[in-house]
Structures are given as C-alpha cells and as structure tokens.
Amino acid sequence: MKLAKLTLGIAVGAMASTGIAMTSAPGAYAAETLYIPLLTYRTGAYAGSGTPVANGMHDYLTMLNERDGGIGGIKITIEECETGYKASKGVECYESTKGKGALVYNPYSTGITLQLIPKAPEDKIPVLSMGYGLSAAAVGEKFPWTFNAPATYWGQASAIIKYIKAQEKGALKGKKIGFIYLDVGYGREPLPIFEALSKEMGFTFIKIPVAGKEMQNQSSQWLQVRKHRPDWMIMWGWGSMNPTAIKEAAKIKFPMDKFIGVWWSGGDDDARPAGKAAIGYKSVNFHGTGANYPAMQDIIKHVVSKGKSQVKDVSKVGENLYNRGVMNSVVMAEAIRNAQKITGKKNITGEDMRKGLETLNITAARLKEIGLEGFTNPMKITCNDHSGGHPMYIQKWNGKNWERASDWITPMKDKVRALLEAAANKYVADKKGWKTQKCS
Amino acid sequence: MELAHKIFVAPFWEMSGAPDLFLQVLWEGFVAGTLYSLIALGFVLIFKASGVFNFAQGIMVVFGALSLVGLHQLGVPAWVALALCIGIMFVLAWTVERVVLRPLVNQPDIILFMATIGLSSFLIGLGEFIFGGEPKTMITAELGLPSGAIDFAVAGGFVSLQKIDIAAAVMSAVLVTVLAVFFHKTRIGRALRAVADDHQAAMSVGITLQQIWVIVWFAAGIVALATGIMWGARSDVSFALEIVALKALPVLILGGFTSIPGAIVGGLIIGITEKLAEFYWGPLVGGSIETWIPYFIALLFLWFRPQGLFGEKIIERV
Numbered sequence: 048m049k050l051a052k053l054t055l056g057i058a059v060g061a062m063a064s065t066g067i068a069m070t071s072a073p074g075a076y077a078a079e080t081l082y083i084p085l086l087t088y089r090t091g092a093y094a095g096s097g098t099p100v101a102n103g104m105h106d107y108l109t110m111l112n113e114r115d116g117g118i119g120g121i122k123i124t125i126e127e128c129e130t131g132y133k134a135s136k137g138v139e140c141y142e143s144t145k146g147k148g149a150l151v152y153n154p155y156s157t158g159i160t161l162q163l164i165p166k167a168p169e170d171k172i173p174v175l176s177m178g179y180g181l182s183a184a185a186v187g188e189k190f191p192w193t194f195n196a197p198a199t200y201w202g203q204a205s206a207i208i209k210y211i212k213a214q215e216k217g218a219l220k221g222k223k224i225g226f227i228y229l230d231v232g233y234g235r236e237p238l239p240i241f242e243a244l245s246k247e248m249g250f251t252f253i254k255i256p257v258a259g260k261e262m263q264n265q266s267s268q269w270l271q272v273r274k275h276r277p278d279w280m281i282m283w284g285w286g287s288m289n290p291t292a293i294k295e296a297a298k299i300k301f302p303m304d305k306f307i308g309v310w311w312s313g314g315d316d317d318a319r320p321a322g323k324a325a326i327g328y329k330s331v332n333f334h335g336t337g338a339n340y341p342a343m344q345d346i347i348k349h350v351v352s353k354g355k356s357q358v359k360d361v362s363k364v365g366e367n368l369y370n371r372g373v374m375n376s377v378v379m380a381e382a383i384r385n386a387q388k389i390t391g392k393k394n395i396t397g398e399d400m401r402k403g404l405e406t407l408n409i410t411a412a413r414l415k416e417i418g419l420e421g422f423t424n425p426m427k428i429t430c431n432d433h434s435g436g437h438p439m440y441i442q443k444w445n446g447k448n449w450e451r452a453s454d455w456i457t458p459m460k461d462k463v464r465a466l467l468e469a470a471a472n473k474y475v476a477d478k479k480g481w482k483t484q485k486c487s
Numbered sequence: 488m489e490l491a492h493k494i495f496v497a498p499f500w501e502m503s504g505a506p507d508l509f510l511q512v513l514w515e516g517f518v519a520g521t522l523y524s525l526i527a528l529g530f531v532l533i534f535k536a537s538g539v540f541n542f543a544q545g546i547m548v549v550f551g552a553l554s555l556v557g558l559h560q561l562g563v564p565a566w567v568a569l570a571l572c573i574g575i576m577f578v579l580a581w582t583v584e585r586v587v588l589r590p591l592v593n594q595p596d597i598i599l600f601m602a603t604i605g606l607s608s609f610l611i612g613l614g615e616f617i618f619g620g621e622p623k624t625m626i627t628a629e630l631g632l633p634s635g636a637i638d639f640a641v642a643g644g645f646v647s648l649q650k651i652d653i654a655a656a657v658m659s660a661v662l663v664t665v666l667a668v669f670f671h672k673t674r675i676g677r678a679l680r681a682v683a684d685d686h687q688a689a690m691s692v693g694i695t696l697q698q699i700w701v702i703v704w705f706a707a708g709i710v711a712l713a714t715g716i717m718w719g720a721r722s723d724v725s726f727a728l729e730i731v732a733l734k735a736l737p738v739l740i741l742g743g744f745t746s747i748p749g750a751i752v753g754g755l756i757i758g759i760t761e762k763l764a765e766f767y768w769g770p771l772v773g774g775s776i777e778t779w780i781p782y783f784i785a786l787l788f789l790w791f792r793p794q795g796l797f798g799e800k801i802i803e804r805v
Contacts, residue, residue: 230774
C-alpha cells in the first residue's frame with residue numbers, strides 16, 4: 048500500500064514534468080485542418096532560449112486562427128511536442144506526429160535537423176530550419192525538402208566577418224578573432240567558413256569550445272580569451288551558455304562592443320542577467336524587435352490579453368527571441384497561402400507545402416499587408432537557393448533592449464555559395480540513392 | 488619529441504612566464520572547487536544517513552534557487568524570501584521522509600536510489616509547473632551580496648578577484664565548517680553516524696531514524712539553496728544548474744561518499760586541477776577537456792585508494 052502511494056506520487060511528478068508541454072491539440076483532427084506540429088523545448092537546460100521562440104511561433108498561429116479563422120478559411124491545428132533540445136526526443140516527436148498530416152517541421156536544433164533531413168523526402172514533409180541547421184541544405188537542387196532561409200550559418204559568419212572588416216577600416220590581416228562556441232553540431236557548423244575566410248583574409252582564428260555540460264562554468268575558456276587577447280570575439284551559444292559567457296567576458300574586461308553573438312545568442316534574457324556590464328554587447332539579427340507592429344498588436348489583442356498564450360507578462364511580446372518565433376510562423380503561414388494559391392486547394396499536403404516554400408516571395412508590400420512593414424527584409428526562396436542569403440544587421444544591447452547598430456549587411460554570397468555547393472555535393476555523394484532535383 | 492615538449496615542458500614555461508594568469512587560473516579553480524565541495528557535501532550527508540546516493544540533489548539546487556527568485560518576483564522582500572525558502576527546504580525534507588523514505592525502511596539501497604530518481608523527476612516537473620522553464624536572474628544585490636572586483640597588479644599583469652566569488656568561497660567555508668562541527672560534535676551528529684553504520688542497531692538504542700533523516704535532508708536542502716544562490720549569481724537561475732551539480736560525482740569518487748573532509752578536499756582538488764588542465768593542456772587536444780578530466784583524476788586516485796581519499800575501508804567477512 049505504501050509502495051503504491053509512492054508510485055502514485057512519482058507518476059504525478061512525471062505527469063507534471065511532461066504536462067507543461069501539453070497544448071490544446073486534439074487527439075484526432077478534422078479533415079479540414081492545417082496541422083502544424085511544433086517541436087519545442089520549454090523544459091531542460093535550453094528552455095531559456097527555447098521558451099520565447101515557442102511562444103512567438105505558437106502565438107502568431109493562434110492569432111491567425113482567432114483573427115482570421117485560420118489561413119484561407121481553414122483553421123490551423125497547432126501541436127507542441129517537447130524535445131528538450133535532444134535529437135532522440137526530436138525524432139520521437141517527428142515519428143509520433145508525422146502521420147497526423149503534418150505540413151512542415153521546425154526542429155529548432157541543428158542535431159534534430161540533421162536527423163530529419165533524410166526523413167523529409169521519404170515522408171514528403173518539408174523541414175524548415177529558419178536560419179539554422181545544415182548550411183549546405185541551401186543548395187535546393189541537392190536538398191529539395193529542406194529550407195534554411197533567410198540565411199545559412201555560413202552566410203551569417205561571412206556577414207559578421209564583413210562587419211568586423213568594415214570596423215577595422217577594411218583590413219583584417221594580422222588581427223585575431225576568437226570564436227567561443229557550444230561544442231555540438233550547431234556550434235561547430237560555421238567552422239569551415241571561418242577557417243576558409245581566415246586563410247583568405249589573413250586573420251588568426253582562435254577556436255574555444257564549450258562543452259554542453261560546462262556551459263555555466265566557462266572561466267577556463269574566458270581565461271584562454273584573456274591569454275590570446277583577440278581583437279574581436281564571436282559567440283555561437285545557446286541556452287545558459289549565453290548569459291554565462293557575457294558575464295565571463297565582463298569579468299575579464301573584454302570590450303563588449305567587440306563581442307558579437309550569432310542571432311541565437313541575442314535573447315533579452317541572454318544579456319539582461321549581466322546588468323550594466325552587458326551594455327554594448329552585440330548580436331546579429333534579421334528581423335525587428337519590439338511590439339510596435341500592427342501584427343504584434345493583434346497578437347496582444349487576440350491572444351495574450353485573452354489568456355490564450357503561455358506568455359503571462361505582456362512585456363515579453365516583442366523581445367528578440369519571441370519575435371524570432373513570430374517570424375518563423377510568418378514564413379510558414381505565407382508558404383501555406385502560397386501553396387493554396389499555386390495548387391488551388393485550401394487543405395494542402397506536405398508536398399504542396401514544399402512547393403509553397405520553394406516559390407515563396409514575401410515582398411515589402413506583402414509585409415505591410417500582414418502588419419509587419421519594415422519588420423524584416425523581403426524574402427525570396429527559389430528552387431536553386433533554399434536560403435536566399437538575405438541581408439542581416441548587427442544590434443547592440445543598451446541595458447534594457449536591443450537597438451540597431453548597423454545597416455543591412457549582405458553575406459559574402461560569392462565565397463559562401465561555392466563552399467555550400469562543395470559541401471552539398473559531398474553530402475549527396477555519401478548518401479546512396481539520394482534524390483536531387485533539377486532547377487531551370 | 489615535440490609532443491612531449493608540449494605536454495611536459497611548455498605548460499610549465501607558460502606558468503612561469505605569465506604568473507598573473509597562473510594565479511588567476513588557481514583562483515578560478517579554488518572558487519569552483521569550494522562550490523563543488525558544497526554540492527558534494529549535500530550528497531555526503533544523505534549518503535551517511537541512509538546509504539543512498541541522492542540523485543535529486545542537483546534538482547534541489549535548482550528548486551531552492553528558483554523558489555527564492557520566484558518568491559521575490561511575487562513581491563516578497565529578499566531576506567523574507569530567503570527565510571521562506573529555508574522553510575520550503577524543511578517542508579521538502581519532512582515530506583521526503585514521510586512519503587518516500589519511511590515506506591522504504593530496510594529496503595535494499597538500490598530501491599532508495601530509484602526513489603530519489605523518481606523524486607528528481609517529480610521536482611523537475613513541479614519546478615517547471617510552478618516557475619516555468621525560463622531563466623531568471625539571481626537577486627544578488629537584494630540579498631546584499633557584493634558585486635565588482637578587486638584587482639591586484641602581479642608581474643606586469645593583474646589578478647582579478649570577483650567579490651561575488653570571494654563571497655562564495657567564504658560562504659562555502661563557513662557552511663562546511665558549521666555542518667562539520669554540527670555532525671561531529673553534537674548528539675545528533677553521533678546519532679547520524681550510528682544510523683550510517685546500521686539502521687536497525689541505531690533504532691534499537693533509541694535513535695529515531697525518521698528524525699535523523701529529516702535533519703540530514705534539511706541540511707542537504709540548505710546546502711543546495713546556498714549552492715543555487717552562489718552559482719546562480721555566476722550565471723543565471725535555470726534548470727541547467729542541475730548539470731553543474733553533477734560535478735559532485737567525481738568529487739565523491741575521489742573524496743569518498745561518507746567523508747565530510749573528503750568532500751572538501753576532493754572538491755578543491757577537482758576544481759583546481761580541472762581548471763589548470765583545461766587552461767594549459769586543453770588546447771593540445773582542441774579544448775573542452777573539463778568534462779572528463781575530473782573523472783580521470785578520480786580514477787587515478789581510485790587506483791591507489793579504492794575507497795576514496797577519506798572513505799572508510801570496508802572489510803567484509805566471507
């Protein structure tokens with residue numbers, strides 16, 4: 048009896064630990080629905096970065112349901128599945144939801160993306176890894192089912208180097224650039240382009256990996272930075288690695304205005320814990336921050352203020368990573384509209400969604416129409432280029448929020464594209480029976 | 488030959504060539520070591536009392552820190568929130584004893600260990616349910632903890648001691664001393680040792696096992712709260728802190744699961760050696776060796792002392 052009580056207690060705990068990720072998705076779906084599974088992580092070591100992204104993605108889609116009745120008159124069914132940023136859990140989520148008519152997957156982890164890329168053509172469900180994942184997947188001829196617009200990690204890395212070069216008055220020869228990164232697939236992804244640019248431009252490139260288990264314990268890594276005295280530091284961090292790195296940089300008195308984070312190291316909760324010491328810290332971005340856009344106001348009006356969001360504090364709407372999630376859902380929603388237009392069907396399939404993504408063209412006029420004028424650059428995806436290599440900008444933390452610190456910077460497309468194609472060819476050569484496509 | 492030079496000569500040249508950096512690495516290792524000692528102490532207390540490795544100690548660190556910040560966010564003044572958190576830790580200890588441990592008296596150790604895994608899952612779920620998964624900023628200033636640094640000029644360079652790190656080291660030292668004295672010099676301490684030796688024998692001489700378990704779990708809870716505050720101030724307060732707490736494992740292997748001095752010395756050895764190794768030898772293999780080097784060091788010690796540095800030598804008659 049006593050043991051039964053204990054078992055019950057543990058079961059309640061286990062339910063509580065998983066229940067937090069449960070959403071309003073029904074068990075069976077009506078025939079007329081646009082089913083979008085969201086692979087999110089609101090729990091675990093990376094929840095700090097995962098939660099605001101999940102909120103933004105979920106809230107924009109909910110807003111479309113509430114305000115417009117869905118897309119093209121069909122309601123969207125949103126189902127979150129908690130991955131904890133673990134590849135094994137991500138695959139589990141994929142397998143358990145793909146049979147429900149999934150239109151697209153957003154893995155939100157490079158590790159999970161790498162697992163899903165080979166599954167996408169088999170199951171005919173596209174993978175949208177917006178600004179992350181395998182850079183080589185930008186080559187649409189080789190990766191028909193994967194999309195990584197608005198830019199790849201390699202494109203972003205080249206844009207950062209371009210920015211630094213401009214700050215150094217056009218010369219990087221003899222300069223030292225340090226790179227601190229989470230020592231997983233995500234963090235290692237941009238290494239080939241940094242190394243190639245280092246050779247070409249003559250700067251010294253210093254790699255400083257941080258193991259996932261040590262992301263809150265980085266003093267040794269930052270003492271390496273102090274030893275090498277780099278002119279600039281670049282960070283590819285996620286979760287608790289980001290605020291810890293910013294605090295450690297402040298500890299060794301590294302100048303914040305020469306410390307640039309990838310766009311995943313630009314959360315408000317990344318910079319805030321370091322207080323005044325974080326002022327001047329920079330990160331890359333490709334969309335606006337703040338809630339001063341009609342679409343964001345609609346989210347507040349139709350979703351947050353009606354208690355239909357997991358966001359309790361309305362000031363969180365408009366924070367950088369929340370807006371990243373919104374941007375992700377904008378891309379999905381516009382691709383669905385596009386697919387509906389191309390196929391003439393309201394209730395589309397994964398294959399239709401792929402076509403919608405591959406011919407996506409979000410113009411400035413369209414951004415204005417959906418209440419996001421000036422939020423991001425117009426975005427165009429083509430058969431050949433699934434990333435688009437769109438421009439990005441550098442933002443700076445002012446102690447309270449992010450402010451723009453540069454004009455739009457276009458990645459070094461000429462240099463990046465050749466490397467992407469080589470990497471894509473290598474990937475395909477290693478995979479027997481891999482299906483490519485021809486783009487005219 | 489070149490490799491041997493890189494391993495056996497160059498790092499020492501580097502140490503003597505830049506003594507400020509060497510001292511800085513030592514300091515960082517010392518601070519990390521004191522915090523590892525504190526975490527390990529939480530494990531040792533419970534192991535001594537119940538012979539079980541408390542898998543939930545890591546999540547207790549997170550739970551304590553989240554409760555403190557969460558209460559403060561609700562408008563509770565920092566020191567009142569701290570007092571309430573100590574109360575929460577007592578309630579947790581009492582509940583664990585009543586709900587988890589009491590029904591399992593005299594069960595094999597592995598059953599108790601499994602129960603702490605269940606407790607860990609429960610606390611993760613409860614913590615995420617109450618506080619959400621988003622990171623929080625530790626209320627360092629509100630608790631009166633110092634900020635800023637004290638810099639010393641050393642051999643043309645500088646050594647920087649963060650005041651929060653000094654506070655962490657001092658607090659760890661005080662807490663460890665108080666607990667060591669409490670468990671060695673008081674009646675409860677003697678009772679704890681008796682319970683550690685044999686549950687049934689201890690009960691037969693009038694020691695209340697339940698009371699001892701509540702006391703040690705409460706002490707482990709206080710230690711977890713202190714660790715959460717100090718490590719949360721160095722980074723942020725999030726569920727990632729649980730991973731840091733597992734750093735106590737090699738400390739326990741090295742120091743012995745039942746020894747309070749072992750936890751202290753083991754923590755310092757692991758803290759200092761891992762920082763020295765990562766800084767001077769890590770770059771030779773591409774860095775990131777801090778994850779495994781503590782286990783390597785612990786294994787080296789185990790070769791010579793299988794029971795750990797200060798662990799009790801177990802002799803079993805066949």
